[in-house]
Amino acid sequence: MRALLVVAHPLKASFAKAAAARIRARLEERGVEVDVIDLYADGFDPRLSADERADYFAQPYDASRVADYVDRLRRADRLVFIFPQWWFNMPAILKGFLDRAFAPGVAFDHAPGGGLIPRLTNIAAIFVVTSTGAPWWATRLYMGDPVRRQLSRGVKAMVSPKARFRMLTLHDMDRMTEARAESFLRQLDRAFRHF
Amino acid sequence: MRALLVVAHPLKASFAKAAAARIRARLEERGVEVDVIDLYADGFDPRLSADERADYFAQPYDASRVADYVDRLRRADRLVFIFPQWWFNMPAILKGFLDRAFAPGVAFDHAPGGGLIPRLTNIAAIFVVTSTGAPWWATRLYMGDPVRRQLSRGVKAMVSPKARFRMLTLHDMDRMTEARAESFLRQLDRAFRHF
Numbered sequence A, B: 001m002r003a004l005l006v007v008a009h010p011l012k013a014s015f016a017k018a019a020a021a022r023i024r025a026r027l028e029e030r031g032v033e034v035d036v037i038d039l040y041a042d043g044f045d046p047r048l049s050a051d052e053r054a055d056y057f058a059q060p061y062d063a064s065r066v067a068d069y070v071d072r073l074r075r076a077d078r079l080v081f082i083f084p085q086w087w088f089n090m091p092a093i094l095k096g097f098l099d100r101a102f103a104p105g106v107a108f109d110h111a112p113g114g115g116l117i118p119r120l121t122n123i124a125a126i127f128v129v130t131s132t133g134a135p136w137w138a139t140r141l142y143m144g145d146p147v148r149r150q151l152s153r154g155v156k157a158m159v160s161p162k163a164r165f166r167m168l169t170l171h172d173m174d175r176m177t178e179a180r181a182e183s184f185l186r187q188l189d190r191a192f193r194h195f
Helices: A015-029 A050-054 A064-075 A092-101 A136-142 A146-159 A178-192 B015-029 B050-054 B064-075 B092-101 B136-142 B146-159 B178-191
Strands: A002-007 A033-038 A078-084 A108-110 A116-118 A125-131 A164-170 B002-007 B033-038 B078-084 B108-110 B116-118 B125-131 B164-170
Touching: A002 A015, A002 A064, A015 A033, A015 A078, A015 A125, A015 A178, A033 A064, A064 A092, A092 B092, A116 A146, A125 A146, A125 A178, A146 A164, A146 B146, A164 A178, B002 B015, B002 B064, B015 B033, B015 B078, B015 B125, B015 B178, B033 B064, B064 B092, B116 B146, B125 B146, B146 B164, B164 B178
Parallel strands: A002 A033, A002 A078, A078 A125, A125 A164, B002 B033, B002 B078, B078 B125, B125 B164
Antiparallel strands: A108 A116, B108 B116
């Protein structure tokens, strides 16, 4: 089994990095091969370029600008996104990872009559780990959890519709206590013994 | 009256640019002063930096890295976002405009007891114009329109809760006809005679 972790946070001393380290440890204990894409460490440019956009419907699409990421996405059978929610969604650097690396011919194909054909069906499970300053009721009840909808109903459905999907969010980050953070990390421990 | 248009598309020959031009013309006909931020033309870097994130809770927050945008946001009383939906949300370059220019002390203040105090209450109305390859029922009924939720319930509520909000989306972009695109532009004509 091979898990690809995609992490988006500019600071080493961040909860996202701590969560990523914890998840990696749990997976490696089980003998799962773990690959980590640290987008900030890579200096990844999240802006889909004019050339990329102009060629978006070309057959075949030239994904050579993100070839390394494409290769790692294709070899993964577990995908884990780890990021803080800023403005109720992922950081720009991760949004751009979707815009650029989840490219035509990689994540999906344009079907001849319109619509999309999923192409990352090697991914059997997607796990999303996030944190947010907002309380849970604001995120879930009032906002309707937009990033969960976008990733589970949108992205997953388009790239690997049969993949299992799970998301864990640590709320109220701005009033965090060590005990609550540690309790969330233990929740990750339990989850990633089976994921 | 002063309207700030924020446009996110890498190509000049794009529907977003055509829509922005159309909106600008309608507003200028009415004597509205129009300011346009073309994020791609500006070469805007959407990645919130390590320094910015480390200082996010500093009082006061140093927004000098995005001082020009901050100034233009503060002088606007109408805000218009124009962008294509990629993966059911805004392009990374626009997400990063929120992450970086909607900064503490600019868009909101951290309240002493937790929570946020809106700071862009100069903005009396927000209009969002988007396009998507997805059909309307997929976006609205199945996805629950995540980008609308994020912008109206999230961003607006945090920066200018009393602002009016409206969003128009051109669906089925991948099967667009000239007649349907023109009909949408006429819908914008009507909307921006009053906005």
